Amino acid sequence: xxxxxxxxxxxxxxxxxxxxxxxxxxxxxxxxxxxxxxxxxxxxxxxxxxxxxxxxxxxxxxxxxxxxxxxxxxxxxxxxxxxxxxxxxxxxxxxxxxxxxxxxxxxxxxxxxxxxxxxxxxxxxxxxxxxxxxxxxxxxxxxxxxxxxxxxxxxxxxxxxxxxxxxxxxxxxxxxxxxxxxxxxxxxxxxxxxxxxxxxxxxxxxxxxxxxxxxxxxxxxxxxxxxxxxxxxxxxxxxxxxxxxxxxxxxxxxxxxxxxxxxxxxxxxxxxxxxxxxxxxxxxxxxxxxxxxxxxxxxxxxxxxxxxxxxxxxxxxxxxxxxxxxxxxxxxxxxxxxxxxxxxxxxxxxxxxxxxxxxxxxxxxxxxxxxxxxxxxxxxxxxxxxxxxxxxxxxxxxxxxxxxxxxxxxxxxxxxxxxxxxxxxxxxxxxxxxxxxxxxxxxxxxxxxxxxxxxxxxxxxxxxxxxxxxxxxxxxxxxxxxxxxxxxxxxxxxxxxxxxxxxxxxxxxxxxxxxxxxxxxxxxxxxxxxxxxxxxxxxxxxxxxxxxxxxxx
Numbered sequence: 001x002x003x004x005x006x007x008x009x010x011x012x013x014x015x016x017x018x019x020x021x022x023x024x025x026x027x028x029x030x031x032x033x034x035x036x037x038x039x040x041x042x043x044x045x046x047x048x049x050x051x052x053x054x055x056x057x058x059x060x061x062x063x064x065x066x067x068x069x070x071x072x073x074x075x076x077x078x079x080x081x082x083x084x085x086x087x088x089x090x091x092x093x094x095x096x097x098x099x100x101x102x103x104x105x106x107x108x109x110x111x112x113x114x115x116x117x118x119x120x121x122x123x124x125x126x127x128x129x130x131x132x133x134x135x136x137x138x139x140x141x142x143x144x145x146x147x148x149x150x151x152x153x154x155x156x157x158x159x160x161x162x163x164x165x166x167x168x169x170x171x172x173x174x175x176x177x178x179x180x181x182x183x184x185x186x187x188x189x190x191x192x193x194x195x196x197x198x199x200x201x202x203x204x205x206x207x208x209x210x211x212x213x214x215x216x217x218x219x220x221x222x223x224x225x226x227x228x229x230x231x232x233x234x235x236x237x238x239x240x241x242x243x244x245x246x247x248x249x250x251x252x253x254x255x256x257x258x259x260x261x262x263x264x265x266x267x268x269x270x271x272x273x274x275x276x277x278x279x280x281x282x283x284x285x286x287x288x289x290x291x292x293x294x295x296x297x298x299x300x301x302x303x304x305x306x307x308x309x310x311x312x313x314x315x316x317x318x319x320x321x322x323x324x325x326x327x328x329x330x331x332x333x334x335x336x337x338x339x340x341x342x343x344x345x346x347x348x349x350x351x352x353x354x355x356x357x358x359x360x361x362x363x364x365x366x367x368x369x370x371x372x373x374x375x376x377x378x379x380x381x382x383x384x385x386x387x388x389x390x391x392x393x394x395x396x397x398x399x400x401x402x403x404x405x406x407x408x409x410x411x412x413x414x415x416x417x418x419x420x421x422x423x424x425x426x427x428x429x430x431x432x433x434x435x436x437x438x439x440x441x442x443x444x445x446x447x448x449x450x451x452x453x454x455x456x457x458x459x460x461x462x463x464x465x466x467x468x469x470x471x472x473x474x475x476x477x478x479x480x481x482x483x484x485x486x487x488x489x490x491x492x493x494x495x496x497x498x499x500x501x502x503x504x505x506x507x508x509x510x511x512x513x514x515x516x517x518x519x520x521x522x523x524x525x526x527x528x529x530x531x532x533x534x535x536x537x538x539x540x541x542x543x544x545x546x547x548x549x550x551x552x553x
Contacts, residue, residue, distance in 0.1 A: 001036050004058040004059075004446070007211040009359065009498055014117055021474045029065040037208045038531070045533075046108035049504030052147070055296070055422065056147060057475075060150070060151070060154055062153065063154035063157070063158045064154065064164075065214060066158040067157050067160070067164060067397055068159055069136075069151030070160070071158065073158035073160075074159055074160050076159070077161060079158060080155070080159045080161065081115045081157065081159070081161055081248060081249075081250065081279045081280070082222040082223070082453045083217045084156070084244065084248060084250060085223055085227070085228040085231065085232065085241075085250060086213045086214075086227075086231055086242075087213070087214065087257055088152065088241040088244060089209075089231050089232060089234070089241045090209075090213035090214050090217070090231075092178060092240055092241060093210050093213075093235070094207065094208060094239035094404075095144075095148070095182070095237075095259060096178070096182050096185075096236070096237055096368050097206045097207055097210070098108060098143065098190055099182045099183075099186055100182070100185060100199045100203065100414050101191050101199065102186070103186035103187075103196075103199070104189060104191040104196055104199060104200060105183075105288065105295075105310075105311045106288050106291060106292050106295075106311075107181055107186065107187075107189075107284075107285075108132050108133075108134060108137035108138070108141075108186040108187055108190065108338065109137065109187065109190060109280060109285065109288075110137075110288055110292050111129075111130070111132060111133060111285055111288060111289045112286075112289065113289055113290065113293050114127065115289075116285055116286045116289035116290070117286070119496075120282045120283070120285060120286060124280075125278075126277070126278045126280070127274060127277065127278045129257070130277050130280065130285075131136050131277070134187070134273070134277055137183060137186075138140035138180065138183045140422055141179040141180070141182060141183045142176055142179050143182075144179060145175040145176045145177075145178060145180075146172055146175065146179075147167075147173050149171035149172035149173075149174065149175030149176065150171070150172060150200035151169070152167075152171045152175075152244065153167035153168045153170070153171040153172065153206065153244075153382050155245075156171075156244065156248055161248040161249060162247045162248050162249065165444075166247045167244070167247050167248075168311075169243075169245055169247075170243035170244050170246070170247040171243070171316070172238040174239075174241075174243050174244070174253070174259065174262060175240060176382045177240065177263060177341060178236055178240040178262065178266075178552050180266050180270060180498075181262070181265055181266040181269050184266070184269035184270050184273050185269060187273050187276050187277060188269075190278065190280065190284065190288070190367045191276040191277075191280055191284075192276075194307065198509060200311065201352055203357040204352065204353065205356070207356075207360075208356055208359060210363065210365070211360045211363060212387075213231065213364050215364050215367040215379065215382075215422060216367065218367070218375060218378070218379065221368055224463045226253075226354070227508075228251075232245065232252065232258070233254075233258070233433065234262075234294075236262055238258070238536055239258035239259070239261055239262040239427050240262055241393055242254070242255035242258040242259065243255050243258075243259055243319055247304065249495040257394065260496045263397045264551075274335075282548045287435055291310045291311065292445045294310055295307040295310040298310060298414045312368040318397050330415065331410070332412055332413055333422060335420070336412070336422050336423070337422070337425060337502075339425060340425070340426040340427075341426050342353065342396045343396065343397050344394060344426065344430065347396070349392070350393045350394065350396065351393075352432070353390075354390040354391075354393040354394050354434075355390075355434065357386045357387070357389045357390035357393065358386070358387065358390045358431065358434055358435060358438075359438075360386045361383045361384075361386040361390065362435075362438055362442075363491055363516070364379050364380075364386065365379070365383045365450075365453075366384050367379060368380060368383075368515045368516070376515065376516050377512055378509060378511075380507075380508040380511055380512055380515070381504060381505070381508045383508070383511075384457065384503070384504040384505075384507040384508045384511075385504050386460050387431075387458075387461045387462060387505050387507070388458060388465060388503060389460045390431065390461075391427055391431060391458075391464075391465045392459045392465045392468070392500075394427035394465060395423065395425060395427055395428070395462070395465050395469055396467045398420065398423035398424075398466055398470075398527050399469045400418070401419060401420075402469045402547070403517070405419075405544065405547045409526060413528070415545075416543045416544045416545060416547070417541035417542075417545050419544070420470060420540050420543075420544040421537060421540070421541065422542060423466065423469075424463065424537070425460050427462050427465075428459060428462045429453060430456055431455065431458045431461075431462065432455065432458050435458060436451060436455075438450075439451045439454045440454070448515075449514050449515075449522035449525075449526060450524040452523065452525060452526060453511050453514060453522060453525055455526065456511070456522075456526045456528075456529040456530070457507045457510075457511065457524040457525075457529060458527050458529075459506055459529065459530060459533035460503045460506055460536060461503050461504075461507060462533075462534055462535040463499070463503065463532075463533045463534075463536035463540065464499040464500045464501075464502060464503025465497075465499070465500065465503075465541065466499075466535075466536075466537070466540050467500075467539055467540045468497065468499050468500050469538055470494075470543040470544050470547065471495075471496065471499075471543070471547070472543065472547065474496075478483050478491055478492055499536055499539065500537065502532070503532070503533075503536060505531065506528070506532045507532075509528075510524070510525045510529050512534075513525075513526050
């Protein structure tokens with residue numbers, strides 16, 4: 001049966017009939033668009049089912065088999081029981097924080113670019129246009145909550161702490177309720193600037209609390225009763241974990257009240273969702289749609305900086321006014337330092353991010369003492385990774401000059417490698433001064449070699465990030481390799497993060513003997529880290545020189 005396309009006689013009203021006036025044409029176009037959306041939805045559902053069945057289903061079947069036969073989870077049942085009061089609320093809080101942070105720049109209601117540009121300006125009812133995208137986001141969050149609850153129930157059941165049926169009833173409804181509550185909160189963040197401001201201020205401290213709870217969990221010690229009670233009653237993420245605590249035989253005396261609170265808050269949060277979605281400003285929807293497209297384009301081209309910049313531009317926030325009345329130094333080197341320092345002072349959000357990451361690094365480093373086995377090395381790798389991220393938050397001026405090195409030659413009278421090295425001065429001083437402000441009291445109170453380790457770790461971490469700022473684009477053969485085999489994707493990741501990986505691993509390996517007591521003096525960390533920093537800076541100069549000459553290294 002062939003589809004009849006609308007003709008001129010059907011749409012211009014010349015056939016003498018009333019009521020057509022393009023109605024049939026619009027109906028035909030709507031039907032074609034609906035069928036295309038159904039095909040895309042069916043294909044997405046098919047791919048999702050295959051991936052979940054092949055990965056999640058495979059591991060789930062293994063856990064189900066361990067329930068009867070026993071296995072590694074049953075052998076470590078005591079450690080899993082001790083980790084539940086802190087690990088489950090921490091992971092739930094991390095998930096909630098990330099979803100709400102995602103709502104700052106993308107939102108749960110994200111229109112396609114064509115709909116945002118063409119349909120939003122028209123006098124159309126907003127709710128039918130936005131409802132499918134709200135339902136899609138809510139469905140994906142609910143599916144994620146269901147899978148997270150199922151995975152948690154399987155792990156605890158494999159440890160033989162309770163029956164599988166009891167754990168499923170305790171985990172899955174609570175996880176789905178928390179997902180629905182998070183979806184409603186994300187809509188509020190996208191709609192109300194006050195909610196967005198609160199999320200913007202609280203995301204960093206919340207993730208810092210997650211890091212603290214996870215480091216305490218990695219130590220393998222049973223948490224104290226006041227700390228356990230405070231975590232479980234700290235918010236919906238703790239309420240959702242209490243039925244699991246009760247099912248696993250852990251103390252949770254008020255879990256029925258916590259469950260009732262979670263359900264009531266979820267229902268109360270979902271009631272005004274339709275009104276909030278219908279009143280979403282068109283400018284916000286258009287900005288989020290454009291930002292999502294730019295972020296996807298950056299990720300598809302392996303340009304993480306472009307994707308991160310798209311997220312930051314759409315997340316909102318009122319940037320401070322540029323400082324005025326300051327006299328620019330005349331000498332090029334001091335002018336460059338003035339420019340870098342002024343850039344950090346005029347963007348306090350990046351400085352605050354670096355400060356939070358540095359606090360997280362100190363928290364994880366403080367938990368290394370007293371641990372044995374491979375745990376200290378893992379904690380130190382996490383510590384160095386947080387320090388690396390803090391250094392990266394302070395190196396935006398270096399990235400700007402690295403993007404177009406020929407532009408800097410118009411005002412910088414020296415060589416491009418010297419410009420690259422000069423950009424490391426302000427971030428190094430900022431991290432050293434901030435780190436020493438915390439390390440000196442720690443050294444006085446605990447006799448820990450904090451001062452020496454901070455002085456040893458900062459230079460290679462800044463050098464690794466500076467090397468990443470001067471990273472050339474991936475060559476064509478590497479992109480073809482990524483399309484041909486999975487190993488190509490690994491090679492691209494190594495290409496993108498070679499300097500950062502070397503700095504993080506080098507700092508972790510150098511600091512491990514000083515913190516675990518295997519080294520008699522912490523000076524060894526200095527002797528290992530500073531040559532590594534010199535090697536990374538030399539590599540940076542080679543890349544900077546090659547970028548000007550047109551031959552990437």
